[in-house]
Amino acid sequence: MASSDNDIILDVSELSVSFGALKAVDQVSFTARRGDIVSLIGPNGAGKSTLFNLVSGAISPTHGTVFFNGEHVTGMSPNQLLHRGLSRSFQITKLFFELSVIENLRLAAQALEPARHAFLPLSRSLKAGRRIEELIDQFGLEDKVYELAGYLSHGEQRRLEIALAMASYPKLLLLDEPTQGMSHADTEETAKLIKSLAGDVSVLLVEHDVSLVMSLSDHVVVMAQGKKLTEGTPQAVRANSAVQTAYFGERRDA
Ligand SMILES: Nc1ncnc2c1ncn2[C@@H]1O[C@H](COP(=O)(O)OP(=O)(O)OP(=O)(O)O)[C@@H](O)[C@H]1O
Numbered sequence: 001m002a003s004s005d006n007d008i009i010l011d012v013s014e015l016s017v018s019f020g021a022l023k024a025v026d027q028v029s030f031t032a033r034r035g036d037i038v039s040l041i042g043p044n045g046a047g048k049s050t051l052f053n054l055v056s057g058a059i060s061p062t063h064g065t066v067f068f069n070g071e072h073v074t075g076m077s078p079n080q081l082l083h084r085g086l087s088r089s090f091q092i093t094k095l096f097f098e099l100s101v102i103e104n105l106r107l108a109a110q111a112l113e114p115a116r117h118a119f120l121p122l123s124r125s126l127k128a129g130r131r132i133e134e135l136i137d138q139f140g141l142e143d144k145v146y147e148l149a150g151y152l153s154h155g156e157q158r159r160l161e162i163a164l165a166m167a168s169y170p171k172l173l174l175l176d177e178p179t180q181g182m183s184h185a186d187t188e189e190t191a192k193l194i195k196s197l198a199g200d201v202s203v204l205l206v207e208h209d210v211s212l213v214m215s216l217s218d219h220v221v222v223m224a225q226g227k228k229l230t231e232g233t234p235q236a237v238r239a240n241s242a243v244q245t246a247y248f249g250e251r252r253d254a
Contacts, residue, residue, distance in 0.1 A: 006070070058078060158186075171201060217234050
């Protein structure tokens with residue numbers, strides 16, 4: 001069984017949920033390998049965000065299973081999943097605009113420590129302090145440490161959100177449209193950053209920017225009308241005529 005395979009970090013099987021009569025996610029199955037970047041794409045209303053919410057524990061499925069890191073986690077809360085190593089951007093700490101970058105990082109890094117540690121000076125919360133230093137270095141935030149999050153550019157704020165999601169040393173990072181609203185340059189920088197994170201962490205990405213998905217992903221899952229249309233490498237998905245018809249609205253032979 002795939003979920004016992006040590007190479008697989010996430011195993012989603014026949015996952016379904018309905019809103020009234022609408023089958024928003026209908027019998028969708030896919031797996032994500034450790035260290036890979038897996039992307040969910042599809043036209044508007046295809047069910048990507050709903051599937052993402054099912055995996056992150058924000059909503060519960062009516063049918064199907066989710067195995068994470070070999071453990072049956074279907075129906076677990078986002079907090080239970082976070083403690084097992086599945087982290088979603090914005091899950092624990094949204095950005096506090098009136099706090100500095102380092103204070104935002106501190107809140108995220110201390111989320112997994114006992115609640116009483118939240119009031120300790122950082123110098124006495126060694127694990128969190130170490131993690132913050134690593135994140136400042138990894139995300140190139142050295143010059144921004146004491147800047148208020150509200151004064152960062154949009155791109156810097158979105159990357160800080162990813163840093164917060166990384167604070168708990170996740171095994172799987174869920175990112176919902178991480179480059180939404182970004183300039184071309186910021187999108188490229190964020191793509192590089194996500195690529196640099198993969199390997200240590202697996203990434204599940206919902207993203208509308210198809211060229212970004214194609215350049216970034218190891219594996220792409222295509223959804224349409226709640227169902228999985230197909231999955232495969234970016235090259236295979238790009239060449240699939242059903243994808244071109246459903247996703248791009250027309251056949252592209254180029
Ligand atoms: N809470 C809800 N209640 C009722 N219907 C919902 C709810 N959430 C999503 N839907 C419906 O489920 C379908 C799938 O929505 P979903 O947001 O998952 O699609 P999506 O692929 O993420 O779309 P988009 O690319 O536009 O964000 C849509 O028809 C949507 O209107």
